Amino acid sequence: MKRILGGTFILxxxxxxxISKKEKELLQIELELTKQEQNSDSKEIxxxxxxxxxxxxxxxxxxxxxxxxxxxxxxxxxHISENRVxxxxxxxxxxxxxxxxxxxxxxxxxxxxxFADDTYDDYEIYDSNGKIILILTPKQNGNTNSKINRIxxxxxxxxxxxxxxxxxxxxxxxxxxxxxxxxxxxxHIVLDVEHINAWFSIKKTExxxxxxxxKGIDRSKIPNTAKFDGITVWWx
Numbered sequence: 308m309k310r311i312l313g314g315t316f317i318l319x320x321x322x323x324x325x326i327s328k329k330e331k332e333l334l335q336i337e338l339e340l341t342k343q344e345q346n347s348d349s350k351e352i353x354x355x356x357x358x359x360x361x362x363x364x365x366x367x368x369x370x371x372x373x374x375x376x377x378x379x380x381x382x383x384x385x386h387i388s389e390n391r392v393x394x395x396x397x398x399x400x401x402x403x404x405x406x407x408x409x410x411x412x413x414x415x416x417x418x419x420x421x422f423a424d425d426t427y428d429d430y431e432i433y434d435s436n437g438k439i440i441l442i443l444t445p446k447q448n449g450n451t452n453s454k455i456n457r458i459x460x461x462x463x464x465x466x467x468x469x470x471x472x473x474x475x476x477x478x479x480x481x482x483x484x485x486x487x488x489x490x491x492x493x494x495h496i497v498l499d500v501e502h503i504n505a506w507f508s509i510k511k512t513e514x515x516x517x518x519x520x521x522k523g524i525d526r527s528k529i530p531n532t533a534k535f536d537g538i539t540v541w542w543x
Contacts (some may be wrong), residue, residue, distance in 0.1 A: 387472070395407075428445055477530065
């Protein structure tokens with residue numbers, strides 16, 4: 308007998324006196340099988356609903372949770388001294404730098420000197436707004452455990468204790484620091500301030516005619532209003 312009868316209809320047949328005992332037994336078996344199938348279907352539906360709810364809850368959780376972005380470092384120290392430039396101090400390695408600020412604010416570039424084979428590992432440092440503020444150069448190329456040898460200052464916020472920084476003038480510098488050593492570069496003259504291990508550069512175009520003679524650079528031809536367009540701190 309095929310199980311195509313409904314449970315209620317089977318019960319009616321079993322209670323009917325017109326069918327034989329044998330048929331009643333078969334109908335009883337059919338009823339039990341029908342109940343088992345219904346229970347099985349009910350469990351599958353329940354499990355299916357539970358899985359759907361679980362999936363929906365997970366999807367909702369993922370949507371609510373914000374995407375985590377790399378945190379940036381906000382610079383608030385812009386002091387230049389003999390052994391420190393902002394948060395970077397003498398003796399720090401490039402590895403120390405990577406452990407201090409997020410790697411997203413550090414970009415390694417190749418720097419070039421006066422000669423074609425004169426290259427350096429320059430590490431550009433950016434603030435939280437994506438502006439380049441410093442360039443750190445280690446003593447050795449290809450070695451992040453090498454100590455910082457040179458820091459090129461590119462941001463006007465960096466100043467010495469005497470408030471000398473980029474766009475300060477030769478006159479400002481002379482009021483506070485000794486500048487006996489002055490040497491020419493390709494496009495600049497460089498003033499060496501040993502007190503803070505720093506070089507301050509002025510473009511030659513800011514100098515008066517006759518600034519160079521047989522004795523070297525004539526200090527009197529450097530206007531007090533000549534501004535610095537570069538500052539470099541050196542660490543041995």
